[in-house]
Amino acid sequence: MVSAKRVAARAVYGSRYDSVPWAQRVYIRPGERAVRELQWRLKLRTSPVIPLDEYRSRVELGAIEEFIACHMCGESRQQPLHMPSRTKKDGTTAWSYRVVRCPSCGFLYRNPNILPERLGDLYSKNYSRFLTGDYAANRQRRYRQAMDAFHPVFAEGGGRRLLDFGCGAGYFLELAEQRGFDACGVDLSPDSVKEANERLTAATAHFGAPEEVPEIAAGGFDVVTLWSVLAHLPRPVEDFRKFRELLCPGGVLMILTVNAQSLLLKAYGSGWNGFTRNHLMFYSRETLPLLLRQAGFAGVAFAPFYGDTVEAGTTRLSPGHSRRLKRGVDSSDGGNMMRALAFADEKAIERWGDELSVHRVD
Template structure:
């Protein structure tokens, strides 16, 4: 750590020490290009393995299973990251699909009840039905990165919810006469649903950690706050959630960005590698997922960072402009996306948000 800090001072100078750590990769001159080259070298130098070879060389924990790509079905594995201690009593390994580019955990957490017949609810409800598994997956759920006190963490979540809703203003400025389903992880503290009700939405919650439940559907909006990375069968799960949307409905997604400069800069130490996360999406792989699950289009809103967007961190002149350019090039910490259930939704909301069609 000291050596890295010393090298950074030699290359960039001490003035960047005053920039919050989460923003340094975005504001230092030339860093985006350097990280992109570093990423391409990592991809080019890491061998692609047959599934059987990967299984033979990788230790499997009791609560884990080997998986293939849940997005395209590719069996080959390209092991990129390994983080000790990120799983319960074991090592957290992340591979890249050489066919579609998805990053995912392999071995992954084994479903607690894999033989339960599917219903009209997301498969995640089956995975999270068993208390030990729910504890494993949700022990670290938080939008705070620094171990903030509960009240402070709640304030940060509230701020992030507001900023994200404001980023898709036409959809969330007023919810009067519309219904919203929050597909959440664990019981939650109700912060977002209170904010949604303040804006006029009639709200409901689907608890993916509580086991299979029945939802009637017909919702105008579904929200996935840091949930997508925890869905073990994303294609099946998103098809199911899309089926709960009314004609003209939309789904809000907030998830860690697997194309972020932070991942390329910190590698195994990236904060997105939390023990409950199973899949890691870039904008490209998210578009693929939405297309394969029947959504008609998607719009993205750049994520510059909560502190920056709220005005709590000021980045003067060139620093601020450089951060915006790097984030808008696809390197932001998080992905904020709005998926449109059908052409009616694209026509109603997407044209004002710069939507791209996916089907």
Template structure:
């Protein structure tokens, strides 16, 4: 997968932030990426941008160029998402849910996953910040996509059986608030599926500031442990997690890449982590 990031513009305002995982304000310089930097929490090890661009400025990054990128990679992103769902036996997991089953994809881009699922008897909706991507999904794929961010869209509480967000939580300024918003719109016992870059992975440790996920649009980069912690503390039970991706294309000779890719999954050092969680009943 190619990585894409808009450059921060000079006019963007920034704020100093504290660690979203443990609340500590004690951090150490970690990765200097030139123009923006990641720090590491001295208390829990969480990696995050500090200072961070304020959200209203950040929103402006996700428009026309982002749409081009999303559209260009539509098929490969869909393929990766389906493989992720396959890894957690999504079909078996959700088979017994009473009909109609309702699925929300937050950060749904052009709605490729929604269109795919809808054919399998799901009522699907999406949320997308990139206006042209949402428009494309609505008009070309004929899927129901709300433009904006989850906190600004008025869904009924307890509406969805499944909320999926792939490569979203690392872009969100306040992941805890985001998880609370997800929790609100879910049915008790419903499932949430989170996919994000994994700082516990081999590539993050090997490449550091040159890691493909150390980009300006990523505000928080989670370890598997810290991601599970905030999910748990947001009213969910963590059912399982999976990681995949040993070494990115072109970053190592094949004789290293192939065994690394094969071992990443069973050993948990993959480049991307998926967490499957369930909204706690009480």
């Protein structure tokens, strides 16, 4: 069944953008970016800001949830914006939650959020089926594209130590060991860790948290990677301080996550594909530096995201569409995914930052 939004778009733009992936059309269709930005500003202007106590009185708390204030700036007031959900084939609700915005710093997060000690509940039952099913298709292509965006760091491992936090079924660790890194990973899904170790040759995946594995807790890593993990962390400041401690002097932290500044979020609201069942917090180029500063990092560099198939060349856009897409992503939000490289200290910036536009956060 064709949605009303698609029918409306076809009425306005005709069929000339049908060959463009849906995630890129908002950047290419004339005038749409301006309309979506206006739509977002209007939503922010008209959505009320309420005290946390009042918000608590309005919202039901789940068994594994807690109410929180903004982790980025401590602001307790809430601006409710979205209610993502998923409906089963039988018409019942598979999952739903509420997303609020911090009125002080603009951070988007799920509230109520998941209790940290219950986070494993989201990944304990056959999570590897998800990681190795449709989700896993072309994952290594996405990893390679991100590594290419920060080429000096990932071009050659050279025996440098790498930790993949939230390693899942080991698809990135497989690439890391092929490139010569001394690599290991950790994950909260036991079946995913088992599958990863069956796949890997030199790298090793561990079940649990970094502090629970002695060889990881000792630190000294040149690189830590978070592939689609950041949005899953209920205590990001604490976690990032641990990541900073695990890095050696000159070390870097690679992040791939959904982009809370994405034009697609502004266009589709609660229907945005970045709102998935297990996502807890949503970062942008404005709010990620706030997290990095609190954790003791020195700087961050961002790389734009134009879309997996576009960057791979499997979706061929016309020269005009390509220029419009690049111009739209570069001048607005950076794309629907956010790729970032965080530098542990000045030594890291000196070592890896020459070819990148580094924003200092300390």
